[in-house]
Amino acid sequence: MAVGEEYKTAFQTHSGHYEFCVMPFGLFGAPGTFQGTxxxxxxxxxxxxxxxxxxxxxxxxxxxxxxxxxxxxxLSLLQQHQLQVKLSKCSFAQRKLAYLGHVISSEGVATDVEKIKAIQGWTTPANVKELRGFLGLAGYYRKFVKHFGIISKPLTELLCKNTLYVWTSEKEASFQALKKALVEAPVLTLLDFQKPFTIETDACDYGIGSMLLQDGHPLAYLSEALGPRNCALSTYEKECLAILMAVEQWRPYLQQSRFTIKIDQRNLSHLDDQRLTTPWQ
Structure with a gap:
């Protein structure tokens, strides 16, 4: 604790008045302060x-x-700042390890098997609160799932305000499809700034998707379900929207050098030669 701020942690017990000299668990600003430190x-x-x-x-x-x-x-830096590490919680020179819900190795980044088991064993959500819990955990791995936003659309619709929670066969199919997609999620390759990037996009009636690749191997997936207004757009415009979404999301990776965009709509390849007449263009 900062000198002079200890009193803010004061509490009373039957044996007297106490104040923390070091930051304890449970303080409102503790996580942010610790991470910043x-x-x-x-x-x-x-x-x-x-x-x-x-x-x-x-x-x-x-x-x-x-x-x-x-x-x-x-370790020298930690010692300088009087920070201690517990040897029993340390792993050294590992070729594969679990970190923040991911398994990292020389092959790439994969989902944590234990987390996926929890998703796989998730029972049908009985209410909005349970559905939010499922989508929150599943959404943490959305970059591993092609068309995550499209697959989960029937479920996210139940989260809308003033929507009656009715679990239909469509919702169940979406629920099972999402669990299956997460179980079968691929290993994402590790990013290499020395290699060129490629973006592949596609669009369907009610959603758009894209994929970031290097040497033909996926780095991440991105997708989004479309609302009624954007669903009315032409396929051409939806493909444009998918490109914009991908470039905006992955801008930090793409802005350093040239990259390739692969699309289904041949018309888009002539965009530079066209007269710009619509907001999407």
Whole structure:
């Protein structure tokens, strides 16, 4: 705790008045403060060979020699700031590990088997609260599922305000299809800024989707169900919308160099030669 701020944590017990000298669990601003502190301390290493979320620190390296050096730098920095690590909770020189609900290896990033088991065993939601819980967990892995937004549309419709919660065969089919898609989710390849990016887009009557690839391997999927207004657009316009969505979402990866867009609509390949006459163009 900052000097002079300890009184804000004061509490009374039968044995007297107490104040925390260090930040405890449960304070409203504790998570944000702790994350900010970790980001500040590890700032010189972040995104170079360290990732951190709260007290979970991930060190990644190309070779074992680099890994040893990175660990030495990290542990030295933690020691300088009087931060301690518990050896029993540390894993060193791992080729595969689980981190924040993902399994990371040299092959790429995969979903955590234990989390997917929880989704697979999820019973039919009986109310909006249970449905929100399911979609919240499933949505965490939406980048692994092609057309996630389209598949889940019948379910998300139940979350709309003033909508009667009625579980129909269409909702059940969407529920089961989403669970199946998550169980069969592919391993996403690791991003490499030395390789060119490719975007593939498609559109259907009620949704749009796109995929970010390198060397033909998917890095992430993106999709969105369309509302009534956008459903009325032509296929040409929906494909335009899919491209805009993809470029906006993945702009940090794409803006550094040229990239390729693969589309189903041949007409879009002549967009540069056309006179712009519609808002979508």
């Amino acid at each position: 970790m980001n500040h301390i590890l700032g010189p290493f972040l995104r170079r060979f360290v990732l951190v979320f709260m007290d979970g620190i991930l060190v990644y390296s190309k070779t074992l020699e680099d890994h040893v050096q990175h660990l030495q730098q990290l």
